[in-house]
Amino acid sequence: MSSERLNLAVIIGSVREGRFGPVVARWFAEQAGAHDAFTVDVIDLADIDIPLALPPVPPLMDPEMARPAAMDELTRRLAAADAFVIVTPDYNRSFPASLKAAIDWYSTEWQAKPVGFVGYSGASGGLLAIEQLRQVFNELQAHTVRDYVSFPRYYVLFSPEGALLQPEEPEGAAKAMLDQLLWWGAVLRDARRDRRHAESR
Numbered sequence: 001m002s003s004e005r006l007n008l009a010v011i012i013g014s015v016r017e018g019r020f021g022p023v024v025a026r027w028f029a030e031q032a033g034a035h036d037a038f039t040v041d042v043i044d045l046a047d048i049d050i051p052l053a054l055p056p057v058p059p060l061m062d063p064e065m066a067r068p069a070a071m072d073e074l075t076r077r078l079a080a081a082d083a084f085v086i087v088t089p090d091y092n093r094s095f096p097a098s099l100k101a102a103i104d105w106y107s108t109e110w111q112a113k114p115v116g117f118v119g120y121s122g123a124s125g126g127l128l129a130i131e132q133l134r135q136v137f138n139e140l141q142a143h144t145v146r147d148y149v150s151f152p153r154y155y156v157l158f159s160p161e162g163a164l165l166q167p168e169e170p171e172g173a174a175k176a177m178l179d180q181l182l183w184w185g186a187v188l189r190d191a192r193r194d195r196r197h198a199e200s201r
Helices: 021-035 069-080 097-104 127-139 168-194
Strands: 006-012 038-044 083-089 114-121 149-152
Touching (some): 006 021, 006 069, 006 168, 021 038, 021 083, 021 114, 021 168, 038 069, 083 168, 114 127, 114 168
Parallel strands (some): 006 038, 006 083, 083 114, 114 149
């Protein structure tokens, strides 16, 4: 495997007012930076105009959808990523519509790349959203890694300034997930370079 640093895109899935996602994403980006194997790009979906309505289904011979010009920068950043981490809350036992819209606008940008998850919510710690997202990314031929980071009752785990109060266990979970993302990200990056990805039938 190459020793070159991997491009890791950390995606903040919630766009609602008063969301906690940026605090969690900032903490995780610090963990990824300290891991020293990644170039980290934090993508906040609240900064991007992503339509909920998709365009007409493209012809079978041309699976890429035409996207609004406002999404050009997001397209470039997703395509450049070697691995992804999705930061998501639970909304009504699922994940935010903003995140589903962002996922559905793309196809090849996700293929043959590893995906990890950082969840937060009042009860489950985002696990309900994470389990559903695994199914979605599997359909897109991405590889979801086994380990994850979860923050149940997140509002008592962080200080008002956004510092994690008892960091040892979450930092250990983040390192385990980052180790898996590094392994899969390097292997899959080399595979994408060296051979054509298998088409869906």
